[in-house]
Amino acid sequence: VAGPSSAVHRLVVVGADAAGMSAAHQALRTARAAGADLHVVALERTAHTSYSACGIPYWVAGDVEDGDRLVARTAQQHRDAGVDLRLGVEAVALDLAARTVTGVDVATGARTTWEYDDVLLATGAAPVVPPWALDEDGRPVPGVRAVKDLDDGAAWVAMLDAAPRRGVVVGGGYIGLEMAEAFARKGLATTLVTRREVMGTLDPDMGARVREAVERAGVTVRVGEDVGSLEVGPDGRVACVSAVPTGGGPAGSGSGPAAGERFEGDVVALGLGARPRSELALAAGLAVGDLGGVLTDDRQRALGRDGAVLPGAWAAGDCCEHVERHGGLRVYVPLGTHANKMGRVAGENIGRSAAGAGTGGAAGAEDRAPARFGGVLGTAVTRFAANGVHVEIGRTGPTTQQALGSGRDVASLVTESTTASGYMPEAAPIAVKVLAEKGSRRLLGVQVVGGPGSAKRVDTAAAAIWLHASVDDVAGMDLSYAPPFSPVYDPVQIACRRLAERM
Ligand SMILES: Cc1cc2nc3c(=O)[nH]c(=O)nc-3n(C[C@H](O)[C@H](O)[C@H](O)COP(=O)(O)OP(=O)(O)OC[C@H]3O[C@@H](n4cnc5c(N)ncnc54)[C@H](O)[C@@H]3O)c2cc1C
Numbered sequence: 001v002a003g004p005s006s007a008v009h010r011l012v013v014v015g016a017d018a019a020g021m022s023a024a025h026q027a028l029r030t031a032r033a034a035g036a037d038l039h040v041v042a043l044e045r046t047a048h049t050s051y052s053a054c055g056i057p058y059w060v061a062g063d064v065e066d067g068d069r070l071v072a073r074t075a076q077q078h079r080d081a082g083v084d085l086r087l088g089v090e091a092v093a094l095d096l097a098a099r100t101v102t103g104v105d106v107a108t109g110a111r112t113t114w115e116y117d118d119v120l121l122a123t124g125a126a127p128v129v130p131p132w133a134l135d136e137d138g139r140p141v142p143g144v145r146a147v148k149d150l151d152d153g154a155a156w157v158a159m160l161d162a163a164p165r166r167g168v169v170v171g172g173g174y175i176g177l178e179m180a181e182a183f184a185r186k187g188l189a190t191t192l193v194t195r196r197e198v199m200g201t202l203d204p205d206m207g208a209r210v211r212e213a214v215e216r217a218g219v220t221v222r223v224g225e226d227v228g229s230l231e232v233g234p235d236g237r238v239a240c241v242s243a244v245p246t247g248g249g250p251a252g253s254g255s256g257p258a259a260g261e262r263f264e265g266d267v268v269a270l271g272l273g274a275r276p277r278s279e280l281a282l283a284a285g286l287a288v289g290d291l292g293g294v295l296t297d298d299r300q301r302a303l304g305r306d307g308a309v310l311p312g313a314w315a316a317g318d319c320c321e322h323v324e325r326h327g328g329l330r331v332y333v334p335l336g337t338h339a340n341k342m343g344r345v346a347g348e349n350i351g352r353s354a355a356g357a358g359t360g361g362a363a364g365a366e367d368r369a370p371a372r373f374g375g376v377l378g379t380a381v382t383r384f385a386a387n388g389v390h391v392e393i394g395r396t397g398p399t400t401q402q403a404l405g406s407g408r409d410v411a412s413l414v415t416e417s418t419t420a421s422g423y424m425p426e427a428a429p430i431a432v433k434v435l436a437e438k439g440s441r442r443l444l445g446v447q448v449v450g451g452p453g454s455a456k457r458v459d460t461a462a463a464a465i466w467l468h469a470s471v472d473d474v475a476g477m478d479l480s481y482a483p484p485f486s487p488v489y490d491p492v493q494i495a496c497r498r499l500a501e502r503m
Pocket of ligand 1 (some may be wrong): 014015017018019020043044045046048052053054056057085089090091092121122123124125147148149175276278316318319334335336338339369374
């Protein structure tokens with residue numbers, strides 16, 4: 001058994017990226033501020049820690065010169081700050097009764113067991129890699145790859161350095177769109193193949209606006225297509241993928257294909273989403289939800305299968321399911337913005353728990369975990385910028401379908417405006433879709449698609465929704481105005497005002 005004696009409070013963190021390392025450092029800060037002695041071991045199965053996966057598509061596109069620029073904190077910086085970081089160690093067993101974690105050194109196979117007072121699972125998510133993308137040995141076919149970590153980033157940079165001519169992106173979500181941008185900017189003839197309308201986290205009418213922009217940049221977009229197989233060339237590398245129509249394409253989109261269409265590609269990027277890595281939690285007896293993520297309460301305390309909080313067990317980040325802030329529904333929104341916040345909440349509570357250890361039993365437990373994660377609205381932004389086209393996308397709150405599905409009576413409207421006063425050279429078109437609940441007039445969701453300066457406007461809406469604002473509230477809010485930044489009324493405000501007038 002490794003680690004310090006039980007006189008010191010011991011935290012074992014499994015997974016040393018956004019959630020895990022936010023938690024580790026916050027726990028140390030909180031414990032130190034309270035004069036407590038906390039020892040933190042962080043186990044990470046790869047060679048990487050604390051990097052921005054979000055920056056990988058921009059590294060592949062050539063905006064970032066090398067992968068080291070994406071590292072927020074090096075292993076040495078973590079160690080200098082007091083985290084006992086073990087890279088290349090995979091946690092293979094969690095014993096909740098004995099309070100131990102067993103890890104295997106991936107290079108040597110050596111096993112080590114750590115005792116803990118608190119354990120935090122921050123094992124993240126794994127990209128979806130369908131069987132058709134794998135060879136007989138279960139490895140991705142050469143030329144086909146997902147985009148998840150720095151190794152993928154380096155592999156993509158090397159693949160594009162080999163100057164392929166044609167690229168296929170499978171999946172039309174934000175990672176697919178960002179890889180399509182990278183391919184197009186690298187001069188590849190690019191095809192984007194997707195099951196549903198591009199950007200399925202938007203309403204289809206807003207997604208269609210994104211598709212039109214991407215097509216304007218010369219990317220061939222095939223909507224309503226399910227890739228199910230691939231062909232390999234004589235060199236053993238991918239040559240093309242084949243798809244069958246799903247019927248999920250928009251009517252009149254111009255993308256209605258022949259059955260079994262083939263898309264030639266020297267490289268194929270997979271942007272098919274991610275699933276939570278919750279195997280360790282499941283095997284240990286923690287609760288895992290219908291969406292596959294570890295279940296926690298809002299203090300990031302892991303739940304047992306009976307739904308009760310399990311003392312000393314915590315989870316944060318992409319390995320967890322999230323709770324929708326207003327509806328209370330369990331959702332899965334694997335984003336770095338949530339992973340960092342959830343990690344910080346867990347760390348604060350673990351630090352308090354370390355400081356309070358020995359001073360009270362169950363009665364003191366709530367006081368020792370005061371930090372709470374406020375839930376998610378699904379706020380997200382991205383862009384596609386290549387070949388003279390620049391389209392930004394922002395969204396927050398439920399889509400129309402999600403709002404109707406949760407039983408709400410919804411009114412919505414799309415407004416077209418500009419990102420700056422119309423006479424300014426920087427003015428670009430922006431479309432804003434706003435959704436509100438009939439009766440209560442509460443703002444539910446906002447989606448924006450437009451030129452430079454569009455995406456982050458969604459944050460105004462997210463702040464308003466977070467605080468339960470109505471469309472009338474937003475219509476009257478004191479938002480900023482000067483010609484280079486906005487028309488007199490901000491586009492989100494115009495959309496809310498128009499909807500308010502109609503309701
Ligand atoms: C290409 C790309 C672009 C993205 N862009 C954005 C964006 O623009 N905005 C945004 O908000 N989010 C974005 N994200 C999502 C964001 O990167 C993730 O939400 C975030 O990294 C999640 O952090 P995490 O710590 O929960 O999980 P991860 O970052 O997945 O880290 C989990 C770590 O745990 C390790 N691990 C797993 N199991 C074990 C084990 N048994 N033992 C030891 N170690 C283990 C893994 O190796 C991994 O390093 C993007 C993701 C990708 C891939």
